Amino acid sequence: MKIPYYPGCTLSTVAQDFDRSARQSIRDLGVELEELSKWNCCGTSFPLTPENVIGLAGPGNVLIQAMKAGGTVSTLCSFCYNTLRRTNNTLKSDVGRRDVLASFLETDGLGDVKVLHLLEVLRDQVGFAGVKAKVVRPLKGLKVAAYYGCMLLRPADAAIDHPESPKIFEDFLAALGATPVDWPNRGECCGSHLAMSETDLVKRLSGSILSSAQACGADLLTTSCPLCFHNLVKSQEAILRDEGKETVLPVIYFTQILGLALGEGPEAMGIADGVMGAGSVLKAKGLWPAAVPAGSSGGDA
Known part of the structure; x- marks a missing residue:
């Protein structure tokens, strides 16, 4: 199975481990992420004012490339997903803005793209049961x-699951053999x-999130947002430095x-082994292999 893929700016620069780990792990599940032949920055934030039609041009052009690739596009970054999904929804429902943007970009058919987050691909196309069947190193005992x-x-209208009581992320973790943590933040x-x-x-704000997860017994925190990743890591470094925790x-x-x-x-996945990395936790849980042959994968098991 092949799925058109939009990596976005951050995954092509400072979050390359996110991109590489996605391409390889999804390949192990029999899915190939086909990067769009042409893409640009999505704009990061969805423009909130109706008059700002030009703010839709960046994500609109990405959607045009997705249409050329078959009408579906998947992405990893939470911001990219949100911006593309909301842009597509707006262009589908707002005829005025769609017509103005279509004229500017010299195209038609805007609003007809299916924008997916990779978690949705795993849930709806691979299936979490299919993911579980490919697991060769269950994350038993790991609270995430x-x-x-x-x-x-x-x-x-852009949520990947129920906005108040989502479970897609937790179901994903359970399929890997991990224990999803029930926590309020x-x-x-x-x-x-x-x-x-x-x-x-x-x-x-980030400290409150980290404290909440720790108080509920988490060994690790996982995310799909490079900016969240940055804020949580850098804030934790500052808290350790300034407050002595x-x-x-x-x-x-x-x-x-x-x-x-x-x-x-873990090295191939870019998982850091250090004080701020996950290596120490994974080693304590017996999930850090001493050596893994090059090219080994769950898909080949």
Whole structure:
């Protein structure tokens, strides 16, 4: 099975481990992510004012490339997903903005793309039962807090699951043999772009998320958002430095632990082995293999 794929800017630069782990782990499940032949930045944030039609041009052009690739596009980054999904929804329902943008981009058919997050692909096309069947290294005993953040659940018409009581992330973790942690802050905001201007606020918001997950027994926290990943890691570093706290909650991308469960080596998945990395936790749980032959994968098991 092949699925058109939009990596976005961040996964092509500072979050390459996220991209690489996704491509390999999904390949182990018999799915090939085919990168769009031409793509540009999605714009990161969906334009909220109706007058800002030009703000839809960036994501609109990505959707045009998706139409050329067959009308479906998958993505990993929560922000990319949210922006593309909301843009597609808007162009489908708002004839005025669709016509203006179609004229500007010299195209038609806008609003007809199916925008999917990779978790949706795993749930609806591979199936979590199919994922479970491919697991060769069950993550038994590993308690993982699934962090949705803002962009996967809001607004409701762009949510990958029920916006108030989602379970897609938890079902994914259960398929890997991990224990999903029940915790209250899984949909709270980490501070997002305020990391550039309000670092103390972001540290407080992210610290609250980390403390909540730890208090509920999490060994790891997993996310699909590179900005959330950055804020949580950097805030934790600041908390350890400024407040002298000693407990660490490693943060990891969901595709990295997917690959690990499918038999990939932690190094190939970009899983860090260090104080702030997940290596120490995985070793304590017996999930860090001493050596994994090159090219081994759950898909070949």
